[in-house]
Each structure stands twice: as C-alpha cells, then as structure tokens.
Amino acid sequence: VSSQRIVVVGADATGMSAASRAKRRAPEIQVEAYDLGRYVSYGACGIPYAVSGEVGRVEDLVVISPDRFREERGIEVFTRHLVERIVPAEKKILVRDLAAGRVKERAYDKLVFSTGAEPITPKGIDPGLEEVFFIRNLEDAQRLKSFLAERKPGRAVIVGAGYIGLEMAESLAKAGLRVQVTVRGERVLSSAEEEISSALAGELKRQGVELVTGAVPKATERPARGGVRLELMDGRELTADLLLVGAGVRPRSELAEEAGLKLGVKGAVAVDRLQRTSDPDIFSGGDCAEAYHRLLGRNTYVPLALGANRQGRVIGDNLVGGKSEFPGILATTVTKVFDLTAARTGLSLREAREEGLEAVKVVTKAPSRASYYPGSSPITTCLIAEKGTGRPLGAQMVGLDGVAKRIDIWGTALSAGLSLEEIGDLDLAYAPPYSPVWDPVLVTAGVALKKIS
Amino acid sequence: VSSQRIVVVGADATGMSAASRAKRRAPEIQVEAYDLGRYVSYGACGIPYAVSGEVGRVEDLVVISPDRFREERGIEVFTRHLVERIVPAEKKILVRDLAAGRVKERAYDKLVFSTGAEPITPKGIDPGLEEVFFIRNLEDAQRLKSFLAERKPGRAVIVGAGYIGLEMAESLAKAGLRVQVTVRGERVLSSAEEEISSALAGELKRQGVELVTGAVPKATERPARGGVRLELMDGRELTADLLLVGAGVRPRSELAEEAGLKLGVKGAVAVDRLQRTSDPDIFSGGDCAEAYHRLLGRNTYVPLALGANRQGRVIGDNLVGGKSEFPGILATTVTKVFDLTAARTGLSLREAREEGLEAVKVVTKAPSRASYYPGSSPITTCLIAEKGTGRPLGAQMVGLDGVAKRIDIWGTALSAGLSLEEIGDLDLAYAPPYSPVWDPVLVTAGVALKKIS
Numbered sequence: 043v044s045s046q047r048i049v050v051v052g053a054d055a056t057g058m059s060a061a062s063r064a065k066r067r068a069p070e071i072q073v074e075a076y077d078l079g080r081y082v083s084y085g086a087c088g089i090p091y092a093v094s095g096e097v098g099r100v101e102d103l104v105v106i107s108p109d110r111f112r113e114e115r116g117i118e119v120f121t122r123h124l125v126e127r128i129v130p131a132e133k134k135i136l137v138r139d140l141a142a143g144r145v146k147e148r149a150y151d152k153l154v155f156s157t158g159a160e161p162i163t164p165k166g167i168d169p170g171l172e173e174v175f176f177i178r179n180l181e182d183a184q185r186l187k188s189f190l191a192e193r194k195p196g197r198a199v200i201v202g203a204g205y206i207g208l209e210m211a212e213s214l215a216k217a218g219l220r221v222q223v224t225v226r227g228e229r230v231l232s233s234a235e236e237e238i239s240s241a242l243a244g245e246l247k248r249q250g251v252e253l254v255t256g257a258v259p260k261a262t263e264r265p266a267r268g269g270v271r272l273e274l275m276d277g278r279e280l281t282a283d284l285l286l287v288g289a290g291v292r293p294r295s296e297l298a299e300e301a302g303l304k305l306g307v308k309g310a311v312a313v314d315r316l317q318r319t320s321d322p323d324i325f326s327g328g329d330c331a332e333a334y335h336r337l338l339g340r341n342t343y344v345p346l347a348l349g350a351n352r353q354g355r356v357i358g359d360n361l362v363g364g365k366s367e368f369p370g371i372l373a374t375t376v377t378k379v380f381d382l383t384a385a386r387t388g389l390s391l392r393e394a395r396e397e398g399l400e401a402v403k404v405v406t407k408a409p410s411r412a413s414y415y416p417g418s419s420p421i422t423t424c425l426i427a428e429k430g431t432g433r434p435l436g437a438q439m440v441g442l443d444g445v446a447k448r449i450d451i452w453g454t455a456l457s458a459g460l461s462l463e464e465i466g467d468l469d470l471a472y473a474p475p476y477s478p479v480w481d482p483v484l485v486t487a488g489v490a491l492k493k494i495s
Numbered sequence: 496v497s498s499q500r501i502v503v504v505g506a507d508a509t510g511m512s513a514a515s516r517a518k519r520r521a522p523e524i525q526v527e528a529y530d531l532g533r534y535v536s537y538g539a540c541g542i543p544y545a546v547s548g549e550v551g552r553v554e555d556l557v558v559i560s561p562d563r564f565r566e567e568r569g570i571e572v573f574t575r576h577l578v579e580r581i582v583p584a585e586k587k588i589l590v591r592d593l594a595a596g597r598v599k600e601r602a603y604d605k606l607v608f609s610t611g612a613e614p615i616t617p618k619g620i621d622p623g624l625e626e627v628f629f630i631r632n633l634e635d636a637q638r639l640k641s642f643l644a645e646r647k648p649g650r651a652v653i654v655g656a657g658y659i660g661l662e663m664a665e666s667l668a669k670a671g672l673r674v675q676v677t678v679r680g681e682r683v684l685s686s687a688e689e690e691i692s693s694a695l696a697g698e699l700k701r702q703g704v705e706l707v708t709g710a711v712p713k714a715t716e717r718p719a720r721g722g723v724r725l726e727l728m729d730g731r732e733l734t735a736d737l738l739l740v741g742a743g744v745r746p747r748s749e750l751a752e753e754a755g756l757k758l759g760v761k762g763a764v765a766v767d768r769l770q771r772t773s774d775p776d777i778f779s780g781g782d783c784a785e786a787y788h789r790l791l792g793r794n795t796y797v798p799l800a801l802g803a804n805r806q807g808r809v810i811g812d813n814l815v816g817g818k819s820e821f822p823g824i825l826a827t828t829v830t831k832v833f834d835l836t837a838a839r840t841g842l843s844l845r846e847a848r849e850e851g852l853e854a855v856k857v858v859t860k861a862p863s864r865a866s867y868y869p870g871s872s873p874i875t876t877c878l879i880a881e882k883g884t885g886r887p888l889g890a891q892m893v894g895l896d897g898v899a900k901r902i903d904i905w906g907t908a909l910s911a912g913l914s915l916e917e918i919g920d921l922d923l924a925y926a927p928p929y930s931p932v933w934d935p936v937l938v939t940a941g942v943a944l945k946k947i948s
Contacts, residue, residue: 055932085865088927102867336922347932348925369920376924385924412538414555446929447900450921450936454904457921458911467822468903468910469789471829471838472801474541476899479508479800483903 048361049135049150050075051125051297053082055347056328056354057156058106061117063358069116071362074148076123076137081180082108087347089183090206090213093190100183128153128301130321152323152361155298155311156354159291159329159345164201166259166273167287173270174262175286177206186286190217195283198222199272201259203230207288208242208379211251214286215380220250222280224257224272231377231384234438235391235424237405238384241440245382254280291345293330306332308343315367317357325360327353327368336370336457337388337435338397344373374453376446385449388436388456391426400429404490408482410444412474419443423486432462432494437486444476451483462491501814502588502603503528504578504750506535508800509781509807510609511559514570516811522569524815527601529576529590534633535561540800542636543659543666546643553636581606581754583774605776605814608751608764609807612744612782612798617654619712619726620740626723627715628739630659639739643670648736651675652725654712656683660741661695661832664704667739668833673703675733677710677725684830684837687891688844688877690858691837694893698835707733744798746783759785761796768820770810778813780806780821789823789910790841790888791850797826827906829899838902841889841909844879853882857943861935863897865927872896876939885915885947890939897929904936915944 048064050057053075061073075082083106091097108119120137126145127136135153138145161176163169169176175186189195198219200207207223208230215221223230223246229239230246230253246253258275262285265271272280293310295303304320306312311319311326315334319326327333329345333353349371359366376385394401404425411418421441427434437452439445455465466487472479480488501517503510506528514526528535536559544550561572573590579598580589588606591598614629616622622629628639642648651672653660660676661683668674676683676699682692683699683706699706711728715738718724725733746763748756757773759765764772764784772779780786782798786806802824812819829838847854857878864871874894880887890905892898908918919940925932933941 085867085927085932087925088865088867091868091927096869097867346925348922351932352920369917370922372922374922374924376926376929378926378928383929387922387924412541414538414541414550415544416549444900446924446926447897447904450904450923450934451900451907453923454907454913454921455911457917458908458913460907460911464822464910467805468907469801469823469825469827469840470903470906471827471840471899472540472799473829473831473899474538474544475831476829476836479538479804481903 046151047072050154052157053077054158055350059354060357064361068362074118090209094213094216155326157294157330197282199282202288222252224254238440249380310343325357334370383445384440386438387453406486408485415474421482499604500525503607505610506530507611508803512807513810517814521815527571543662547666547669608779610747610783650735652735655741675705677707691893702833763796778810787823836898837893839891840906859939861938868927874935
C-alpha cells in the first residue's frame, strides 16, 4: 500500500468518498482525482431549490471545495480535466487539461471509475438549442439560473415526469413560470404505484402545473418570434420560453467499455460486492455502475445519492487492502412535489412480479397525526407483500405530512427482514402533534396481515 | 365462549380495545364496561392542545362515544359508574350508579381490569383547592378550560417537569399565561439524558417560561387577595392564579389489590405475557398494570398510550380463547415542547447500568435536512450502547425538526436487534428538504461504531 498512487476518474460522490476513506485509512498513499466539471462534491439533488431561489446561490450546494480536499484531506483534485483513455494493460490514464489543452499520462496502482450518469436526450429533442436545458451538474444549474434572470421567461415545458421533472416543475413554478409537464404515457412518476402517481398529478393540477399526457416528442425548433416549440408525434405543438429535459439518466460508462471493463445492467459498469470491476485494480460505484439490491439479491441500476456515497466508502476500504462488502440498496427514495411528499422503499408491485414473486398490493389511508390535531392529513400507503408468506417487499407513501422519515420505518423493517406481524407490533412514537396512537405504519401492517393471510 | 359475559372495569384504552377485539372475534358474547368518568375513549394526550385552544373543544378529543360503542360494536358502556368491589370467588362485581345512587351486582365470566393511572399528589399540595389542577381526564381539562375562560388567570405555577408538566407549560403559555415550572432537582424531564434535558430547559427559557429548580413543595394556601401560594421547603414562595400538578402518575390498582390480585412493579397489577393477572379469569393492561419490556425481558411500569392499546388487543384475543402474547414495549415516547421535539426509545444510560449492562453514551449532532436547505437544524442524538458487543440499547433525540418519526428508525432497529453496523448500512430516504445524504441515524451509528469498538 505504502507508496501507491490511486487515480479517481470522475470526482463524483463515490469517487470522493472513496478517496477520502482510503486516504484516512492509509495517509501515506497518493490520491488524485480528475473531473470534467468545474465543481466537485456538491449536492446535485439541491439544484431545484437553487434554481427556485429557496437556496440562495448555486455555489451554496458545494460541500467541499477542491482546495479543502487538498488542504484538509491531502487529495489532489483536478477539475476541468477530461480523462480520454484508461489503459489497464499499462495501468495508466491519458488525461486532458481542458484549460491548458495539454494531455498528460498518469500511472495508477488502483483506479476508481466514478464518472456518474448523464441525462438521456429523448429522440426529437435538440440538446444544442439555447432554450433547452438539462439538469446534470452545477454548470447546468447556473446556466438555467442566468437564463431565468436575464430572459425572464414566462413559460416552461418540462419533458418527463420522473423525480427531476417533478422537482423542476415545482422549482420553475416557484420561480414564477407557467409550467407544462409532458409524459409519454398517462402517469407521472410511472415507476411508482398508481395511487402515488395520481396523488402527484392532483397536486400538480392544484398548483397550476399542466400535465400533457401521451406526449411523444417529434422535434424541437426555435420559432421566429423566439422561445422554443416542441412538436409532438400526434401533431400537437407546445411553445414555451424554455424546455427542460428530465427524461432519466444513463450510466456514463463509455470510457470504461473502451478500457475493456465489463458492463452489466442497463450498460452500467459491472461490479461485485467489493465494488471491483472486471479488472481487479479498478473499482467502480455510484451512478455509472450497477448497485447490489438487498431484496433482489443481485445487481440492478438505481442511481441514488446515498448508495453512491456508501459504495464510495466500501471502495475506500478496499483500495487499501480491506475486504468491505457493499450491503446493498433498497432503492429508497423520497421527493417533494410542492406540498406533497412521495417516498418509497423496496420493490414495486411490478418489480416484485417481474421477479416471479406472487405479490399483492394493499392500500391504506391513515392520518399523519392525531385526527383532532391541526395539520393532520391522510397518508396513503401502498404496501407490496408476498402472498402466502406475507413477507413485505416494498412500501410507498404519499401525503402532505409526515411521509419522509416514516418510509424509513419500512426501510429499516425490510432490511431487518421483519414480518408484517412484527411490524404491526412495533412500539412507535406517539404524541398528537406527530402521530395517531396507531401510526399509519402499524395500521398498514395490520390491514395487510388480514388481507394476505 | 358462546354466552359468556365479559365485564370491563375501567373503560380506558385497554378496556375498550379488549372489548372491541373480543366482540369482533366472538360477536355472541356479552360485553359491558363500567367507568367512573363521564367520557370514555378519548385522546388524553391531546388535553394540552385542547386547553391551549389549538384543538377547538375538549370534547373533540373523544374518539368513540358510548352510544357508538353500543350501536356499532354491541358493547354496553356505563359511565359515571363506580365499581366498588370485585369478588373473584363469586365472579361478580358490585357497581354503583353514581347518578342513581344505586349499587348493583353483576356476574362475569371474564373480567378486564383497566382502571388506568392517577396523578400523584406531591406532599404539601392540597388537591382540594379550587386553584389546584391535575390533568387526568376530560373533566379535568374542562374544569381548567372554564377556569381560564372565567377567571382569566395571568400566572400559573406548574409543579413537575415530566411530559405533562412540559406540555402544559407550552399549553398555558399559549393560552396567554406567564408560567413558572418547578422541579425538585436541577433538570426537566429527568428521566431523559442530560443533553435532552438541557435542550428542553433552553427552549423553556427562550419561550419565557421560568424554571424554578430545587423546589420541594411544603404547603399550598389561598392568600386573602386570591390565587394560590406555593411555599417551598427552602422558604421560597411562588404565587400564581392557578397551580397545575404534573408530578407523575401511579397505577390505580387498589381495587385489584382488595380483590386479592397480585401487584407487581411500582404497585401495578402483575400480569403475564398473555396479560393475565394472578386470577386466571381476570386480565389487565394499560396504565394500571405492568408492561413487558422488550429489551429488559421483564415487566416494568411505563404507562403509555400505544402500549395500552396493544395490550387491549392481546386481552381481546385471549378473552375469547386466544393465546396472544404481548410482544412488549420499548418505552418509546415523543413530546413537543414549544418548537422542540424530544423523543426516546429503549433504555437510558442509567437504566442500562441499573440492569448491570456495561453501557456507554455517544452524543452526536447532525443536521435534519441538507445543510443548505431552509429549515435544516441540528438534531442531538444520545445513543446508548453496550460496550464490547456494541449492541444498541436506546436512543434519544432532541431538535427543532425531523425528530419525531426518526426516533422510530431506532425503535425499529432495536426491535429487530440490528447491530450498529447494520444500522449504519440502512438505505434511508434522502432528499434535501427531508434529510442530508447521511441521515443523523446513519451518522450516529457510524460515530458510535468507532467509539465503541
């Protein structure tokens, strides 16, 4: 380990967590990280709030600056550096300093491949138009914020209603724009249970955001009088001052593929439980790599921030001789859409059935607080459980109040393998301002027990 | 079972849950419940909010009226009825109808003893004074609310700073009174860890509530010019327009003792895991009885609403031939004190050490949301864990934001017997408005792991 050089390709949360952990464990090693962007170590999930103005400046999302990485952690971070090739046979990389234009070669003993994901550009959308925006990094956020400040756009079209699409709908509406959200099918957040989607659609409507369903992009163009026009396959046309794409992401794995690394699920870098790629000296994790799913017992592709950070720590241990195993994800997520919170953990009904499980869904509605206490409002829970055994497989919740950390009760229970009966017997916190005596989690476990057995 | 008569003595949450469950399981049985009070089935924990005016009327706390018990559940509820004797040898009770003045005899096949708890009157306080109040039932709340409306008191002294004392301090302050809270020692909520107590004391001060420490009551009297004067052992005197006692509760178990039932911890009715008393035909649970503690593996006395309800269901099953076991409590509680929330689950450091466990306390401070997101504020967590094994034994939290349901992550983990390592690996929900990437629970597990191992 002693004089090893570790090279981090892509300074995302995984890469920087790995670097920090490795350097803490073995201060004598040398760590250098290269990233294409201007910023590293920032809360990308905070972009919607920086755009809306709820968080003051985009730069406030930066957690640790490159200087602090250097000074406090002894990690060299090179921003605006494009790694052009990885040559595993010679254990070196070719990296271009974008400012200076020079390419240099750097040798590595171990490499961390953590290039993250990139937004998908749907067919028919021209990503080069000035009025077309993606939400990928802080530069994107800055460009959007400048555009809002300078052009004072009145109308936005958002293509896609996943997490980013929905959060940006709120963000742009709060920034004063009239917002239309387009979806290909009928539902927003189509990966969620229908009950969750319809609650979110209701909230969008209440907040004055228009949902355009069955909308398949055909072309974008810039009309003569300015703005952007989105033509749909069925002939409809939407015009706006800006168009924001939130159509999902894909792993940025081309460089890994060129280096001969094995790709796995959805083109993500294949990894084992130690976060090793097919090359024993190259580790990977985060949004460019597969993630081990605790309930599925195999790798999947669910790019999420906490998983990326946790994988980084595992890599950090293993870079310096450890044998840490990544325990896996439950694909737990939570999102705020105006006044509503939607959260999930574990499998959806569709995912469970695709796994060949005989799964059922139980839907409950229970108050977030004592029903007489101000602010009490119903939480809808969709519980997915295995028929016969009654084993809980996943939970989804939506409501105005008390959803975000309640989903973690389900997540903890799923991780621990608790039965519905054990969940129904949990001694959960009760006080009128926070919960009814029978918490929605307990109610749901009880109802599910009856329905399933 | 068929023509059995079940008599419920004391129509508290346990009694009415037991009655409802038994009747649902075996509709042919006859169930009658007797209670001294005017109201049954109400959210006593909501009283502070009904007094402050946050909940409109005291009667809004009633969940199910006696009429609805009769009509919808087939359960006869007799309010204002005092059970004067239980005669197990003859399987009968003597009950006085307080309105009519008559005493009648009723035979039972099975009896549920669920008389609840009663407030402790500290030595030196005259409970008969018009200006002295206890918070026990809806009648107490009504008397206090009328007093506030009619007398317009300006100052209140609260004796005791447990849950009721603290919640009523907020309640009376919100009702416009100047409030002094007296404690015998130095700390409020002295059952909690010191970090929690001092945060709560700080909040009281910030909100203009005066804390009077080292205050041992000697006498109460009514000065000539009205109001009430509390004389303390050290000679200090506090005067106010009303005095409210929140000095804890004790099990109302005299009647059970007279009937020959065995008493246990702190004079509470002794029960087994099936909630049977020492008489095989008499069940007990709720605030008059012992409660099985999951981590201690034995009975204790912790009167809490959810436990009382859960025990009621167990009794309901077992009244009609079931063999349900009460899985136990973790003594999980949460309380709102002005803007702060304090919550706990499991054992305190003192409790753990009293059990002979070599326990340590780890204290962390971590933000409730992404640090850049508005409303993010630090949560202080005290984690109690066993030295050597690292087994978590209890957790306490205090903060302005995100405490109430986060404690349930710890409670679920404690119930499931998760290790600190497993807790640190939980896939918890992250989004900037609700949590930092590393939730305070994960942070605390990580810090504790390092400190303990």
